[in-house]
Amino acid sequence: MEEGFSRKEQLAGGFLLVLIIFTVVTLLVIAQAKGWFQTQNTYRIKFRQGYNLLQGSLVKMFNTEIGKVALLSITQTTERPQVEVIIKVNAEYANLIRQDSVAEVVSPTLIGSEYVEISPGTSGYPRIEPHGDIPSRERKSVTEHLAELASEDNIKKVKEMLEHLAKFSEDLKNDEKILQSALKNIDEVFLNLSEGKGTLGMLVMQKDLYNRVNQAVTQLDKFLVEAKILIVDLKPMAQNLGVFTKSINQEIEPLKAIVANIKAGSEELPDLMEAATGTARSAKDTMDAIKNNPLIRWTAPAGAKSQSIHVAPRTLP
C-alpha cells in the first residue's frame, strides 16, 4: 500500500499554497494602505438636517482627512427631530478633538460633495471621549444669509453710504475745474517731456544722453571684467605675500630680541646721562670758579666776546 502524495499532487498543493500566501500578503498590503487596521474612535454629531451628507463622506480637520461618516440617522427623542451623524476618526487625531471643537458641514464651491469639518480644540479643554458628542454649528441657508444681509441695520448703513456717495459726487463736481486745470498742467509737463525740454526731458528724450550712458555702462562692464582678471592675477601674488610675510615674521623675531635688549639698556641711559651731565656741569662750575679767580683772570688770554654781527657789505662787482 502506497503512503503520502504523488509528485503531481505535491506540485498542485504547493502552487495553491503559494497562491494563498500571495493573496493574503496582497490583502494585508491593501488593508494597510486603506487603513483597515487603524484604530478609530467614534463620535456623534447632531445637526438639524443632513446637508446632503452620505455614509462615507469625509471628516476633515485643517482641510485634511481624519475620518469618515459612518452612519446617518434621524432621531426623534427630543421635541425637534435631529439628524444624528456618527463619524469615525483615526485614533491618532483623537487628542485634537476637545470640548471647544466644533463640527460643521462644509459645501464645496463648485465641484465635490459635502464633508464635515471639525475645528481643532485647544489644549486647555478636556478631550472628548470616544462615543461622545461633538458640538455642532448649523450651516446657514441662502435665505438665512439673505435675511441677515437685508436686515434693518444693514439697510440703514447702505442708505448712509449712498448719501455719502452723493455728497462725494457733489464735491467732485465742484473740484472738477481744479482737477481739469491740474490735468492740463500735467498735460503740459508731459508735452515738455516728450519734446525733450528741461533736465528731466533731456534725460528722458535725448538719445545722445542715453547712448552716452549706455557707453559708460559698457565701459564699466569692461572695467569690471578687467578687474576680475586682475583679481585672478593678484591671487598668486597675495599667496606669495603670505609666504613673504611669514619669512619677515621669522626675521623679526631676532630683531625683537635685539630691541628688547636695547630697551633694557636704554632704561639705564637716562641715569647715565644725568650722572654725566651732572659731572660735566660741576667740572664746568669748577673751571668757571677758577677762571673767575682774579689771579687767573689777569693772566689768562682774553676770550672771544659775543657781539652783534655787522654784515659788512663787501659787495662783488
Added chain:
Amino acid sequence: MWRRAPFLSRWARLGLALLLVGGCAAKADPFGQQVKRIDEISIAGEELFSRGELKRASRNFSRALTMSRSVDYIPGAAQQLNNLGAVALEEGDYPKARDYFTQAYDLNQERQQFAAASINQANLATVAVKQGESAAASQHLAAAEDAAWQSRSQPAMARVYLQWASFYLDQNDPASAQNFLTRAQPLCTTPELKGTLSHNQGRLALARGDSGQALEMFSRALTIDRSVLDRAAMAGDLFYLGQVYQTRGDLSQAWDNYVRAFDVYAGMGRKAQLAKCLQRLQEVNRQGRMGHSLERFEKLANPGPAPKPS
C-alpha cells in the same frame, strides 16, 4: 748761596694763599652765569655764521634769544635778533631780515644801546642796498651815523664811515668815498676795521685806475682779514686781487686769485658769489687761452646740470 727749595716753597705758598683769597672774594652770580652761557651759545653761532653754516647758526641764535628773553636779558635779546637778521640777509630773505633788524634797533634804542643800534641801522642799509633801494640805504646809514655819534664809540663811527665809503664806491662816487675813508682812517683801531679800510682803499684805487695801489691795499686787507679769519672778507679781497691782476693783464695771477676766492666762497656755501667767480674764471680762461678745466667749478657753482661751455 741762593737756596732754591725754600725760595720756591715760599712763592708757591704765597700763590696758593692768593688763589684762596681770590676764590673767597668771588661771589655767586646766577644771572651772570646765565648771561655767560648765552654768550657762549651766541659765540658758537657767530663761528658757524662765519663758516657759512647758516642753519646751525640760526639754531644757536634762536636758542640764545629764547634764553635771553627767559631771564629778561634785553641786550642779549636785541643782539640775537640782529644776528638772526644777519642769517636771514645771507639767506636772501630780505623782508625777514629787515623785520629782525628793526626789532633789534627798537630794543637797543629804548635802552639807549647806541653802538648796537648803529650796527642795526647799518645792517638795514645793507638790506636796502641788496634790494636796490639806494635812497633808503642812505637814510639808514644816516640813522646809523647818528646812533654811532650818540654812542661816542670810535669803532662804531669808523664802521659807519667805512660803510658810507663802500656805498659811494657802489654809486661810482670816488670823491665822497675818499672823504669818508679819510674820516674813518684814524678811528680804525681793530683788525676788522683796518681790514675793511684797506679793502675799501683798494676799491677806491681800482676805481681811479691805480692798479699798483689797489694791489697793495687788497694784499694788506687780505693779510689782516686772514689774521682774524674773516672768511667773507678774505674771499672779497682775493676776488678783487684777481680783478686787479686781470686789469693788469696778468691772467695767470688773476686765475689763481679767482680760484682761491672761489674755494673760500665754496667753503661758505655762497652760491651767488660762486657764480660770479665762475664767470670771471671763464673770462680769464678764454682771454688767456689757458685751457684749464672748469668742470670742478661748474659742479660746485651749479649743483644741477652742468652748463655748456661757451
